[in-house]
Structure formats: structure tokens, C-alpha cells
Amino acid sequence: MTVRETHRRSAAIELPPLHRPPALVVAAYIGALAAAQWVVVSVSLRAGGVLFALLLLILLNHAAVLRIRDRGGELQLALALLPILRLSSLLAPVPAAPLLWWFAMAGVPVAIAVGLAMSALQLRPYDVGLAWGTGRVGQLIIGLLGVPMGLAAFELVKPTELTIAWNARDAVLGFVVLMLFVGALEELVFRGLLQRFAVAAYGPWGIMLTTIAFTVLFIGTGSRTIVVSAAIGLVLGWLAYRTRSILGVAVARGLVAYGVFILWPHLLR
Amino acid sequence: MSTLLEHLLRHAMYGRPYPAYASLAGLGSILILIVLLAEQEVVRQALGFASARVYMRVLRVGMFPLLVLVGVVIAKRALDLLLRASN
Numbered sequence: 001m002t003v004r005e006t007h008r009r010s011a012a013i014e015l016p017p018l019h020r021p022p023a024l025v026v027a028a029y030i031g032a033l034a035a036a037q038w039v040v041v042s043v044s045l046r047a048g049g050v051l052f053a054l055l056l057l058i059l060l061n062h063a064a065v066l067r068i069r070d071r072g073g074e075l076q077l078a079l080a081l082l083p084i085l086r087l088s089s090l091l092a093p094v095p096a097a098p099l100l101w102w103f104a105m106a107g108v109p110v111a112i113a114v115g116l117a118m119s120a121l122q123l124r125p126y127d128v129g130l131a132w133g134t135g136r137v138g139q140l141i142i143g144l145l146g147v148p149m150g151l152a153a154f155e156l157v158k159p160t161e162l163t164i165a166w167n168a169r170d171a172v173l174g175f176v177v178l179m180l181f182v183g184a185l186e187e188l189v190f191r192g193l194l195q196r197f198a199v200a201a202y203g204p205w206g207i208m209l210t211t212i213a214f215t216v217l218f219i220g221t222g223s224r225t226i227v228v229s230a231a232i233g234l235v236l237g238w239l240a241y242r243t244r245s246i247l248g249v250a251v252a253r254g255l256v257a258y259g260v261f262i263l264w265p266h267l268l269r
Numbered sequence: 270m271s272t273l274l275e276h277l278l279r280h281a282m283y284g285r286p287y288p289a290y291a292s293l294a295g296l297g298s299i300l301i302l303i304v305l306l307a308e309q310e311v312v313r314q315a316l317g318f319a320s321a322r323v324y325m326r327v328l329r330v331g332m333f334p335l336l337v338l339v340g341v342v343i344a345k346r347a348l349d350l351l352l353r354a355s356n
Contacts, residue, residue, distance in 0.1 A: 060330065060331045061308075087338060112337060116330040
């Protein structure tokens with residue numbers, strides 16, 4: 001391994017000096033995300049959509065102004081991906097398409113946003129944890145943790161609405177779609193970008209901040225789902241932080257989603 | 270092709286209901302896109318070239334995904350209207 005490669009490995013998810021945004025401002029943004037999500041599920045989808053869109057506008061402008069002044073803005077830009085994530089999941093799915101494709105439809109705009117954010121922040125793949133980090137075996141083990149985590153999540157949450165069919169085609173297609181658009185893409189957003197900059201600004205407390213931001217988007221899905229999501233987010237965040245890679249946690253997250261939505265409901269019911 | 274279109278039209282009408290579908294939930298996205306596009310021009314004129322470039326690189330993160338979303342919303346709406354017209 002060359003010196004450069006060694007440096008790259010150790011640099012994954014490590015951070016350049018970062019302007020630290022006031023914690024109150026970040027807390028306000030996460031509170032606003034929670035409020036918008038609550039409006040979506042409890043008051044009006046339309047009003048919630050508008051709130052998410054306004055929040056997106058504010059976060060983008062905040063990030064842009066800070067970047068012009070050379071005063072950071074990375075965390076605000078990473079937070080701006082969350083309204084995009086939610087707006088996309090609300091608007092992109094087409095009723096005519098099978099449920100499984102909804103994940104892919106909602107994922108495409110988010111993938112575009114992630115690519116543009118990485119370009120705006122001049123990040124390369126290993127900067128966001130797309131590297132082996134502390135070792136391949138460790139990442140493999142972390143990835144496989146998704147199987148028991150998915151089983152535990154299914155037993156605790158017991159999702160009642162299941163419309164993904166159980167056949168060979170959907171089982172394989174579901175695996176690919178969920179690994180790509182839930183596992184890889186969402187972990188890139190939360191652990192690759194948001195947690196990276198949150199940890200840079202606040203140290204290990206950034207893991208907690210990311211977990212809270214991750215959890216508020218589950219508001220309205222029931223208290224059990226929220227608790228399970230928070231626990232999964234915290235574990236994955238800690239593992240990504242310790243191993244400096246998101247490869248394992250992306251696989252684990254994909255396996256959790258596959259287990260909860262497709263595998264365990266059909267094997268255990 | 271016509272079979273596919275018919276399939277899509279039938280499912281758009283009788284398929285799984287989705288709360289965002291028939292509503293103007295895309296309103297937020299459309300509004301924000303208009304603001305971002307307008308802002309682009311204002312920023313270009315008000316700031317120097319270098320600053321405007323940095324600004325726009327950040328705004329693009331929201332603009333392009335919203336363009337895709339607005340396109341999807343309009344397409345779904347058009348499909349709905351087409352179906353209503355055919356009935």
C-alpha cells in the first residue's frame with residue numbers, strides 16, 4: 001500500500017477544519033424538519049410539502065452565503081438533503097407503478113442531489129466513507145449485522161401493510177432496489193455526508209445529532225418504529241464513525257429494509 | 270406502446286391511491302423552483318462572477334432534483350387529465 005493510499009484510508013470520514021455552526025441553529029433546523037414532518041402526517045400533506053420546500057430554500061441560501069464568505073456551510077448543505085429526501089418520497093412515486101419501484105423513483109432525485117452536493121463541496125468518494133476504512137473483514141461483519149437487526153426490527157415493529165409480492169422476481173428486484181436506494185443512498189446522505197460534517201463540528205455528539213435528524217423523518221410511523229429507527233441509526237452511526245467507512249453500514253441498512261419489507265414477513269407469517 | 274399507455278392510464282385511475290397524487294402537493298416544489306430560478310438571475314447581477322459561481326453551485330443541489338420532481342408531478346397530472354378526457 002502506498003503512502004498516498006494509506007493517507008486516503010485514514011482520511012476517510014476524517015475532517016478538514018470546519019467552521020462550527022452554533023448548536024442552537026442546527027437544533028432549530030432539526031426542529032423545523034420535525035415540525036414539517038408532523039404537518040405532513042397530521043395536518044396536511046400540501047402544507048407539509050410547502051414547509052419542507054421552504055426549509056430547503058432557507059438551508060440552501062444559508063449554505064450558499066456561508067460558502068461565499070468562506071465560512072463553511074457544509075453542515076447546512078448536508079441538512080438540505082433531508083427536505084429533498086422527504087419531498088422526493090412524497091412526490092416522485094407514481095401510483096401506477098409497483099410499490100417496489102417507488103423506492104427507486106424517490107431515490108433518483110436524491111441521488112442527483114447527493115452528486116451535486118459532493119461536487120459543490122469538492123468531496124471525493126473516500127471523503128464520504130466510500131472506502132474500506134479500518135478493514136474489509138470488519139465491513140463485511142458490519143454488513144451482515146443487518147440480518148439480525150432486520151429480524152429484530154421486524155419483530156418489534158410488525159409492519160401491518162405489506163404489498164410487496166413474494167416471488168423470485170420481486171425477491172431479487174427488491175434486494176437490488178432496497179440495497180441501492182435505501183442502503184447505499186440513505187446511508188450516503190445520513191452517515192456519509194450529514195454525520196461527517198456533524199462530527200467535524202461537534203465531535204462524537206455529531207453522531208447523536210445525525211441520529212435525531214434521521215429519526216425525525218419517521219415521525220408519524222408509530223412510537224415503536226421511531227424507537228427502533230433511532231436505535232438502528234445510533235448503532236450504524238457509531239459503527240461508521242469507528243470504522244471510518246459507510247460500506248458496511250450501507251449493506252446493513254439495506255439488509256434491514258429487505259428483512260422488514262420482504263424477507264421476514266414472508267418467512268415468519 | 271398503446272397497450273403500455275392504456276395500462277398506465279388504467280392504473281393511474283384505479284391503482285393504489287396515493288395522497289400526493291391528485292393534490293397540489295408539488296406546489297411547494299414548484300414555488301421553490303421558481304424562487305431558485307429567479308434568485309439565480311439576481312445573484313448573477315448582484316454578486317461578482319466568482320461569488321455567483323459558488324452560490325449557484327450550492328443552489329443547484331436543490332434546483333435539479335426539484336426540476337425532476339416537478340416534471341414527475343406535471344406528468345402525473347397530465348396523465349390524470351388525459352384519462353379524465355378519455356372518459
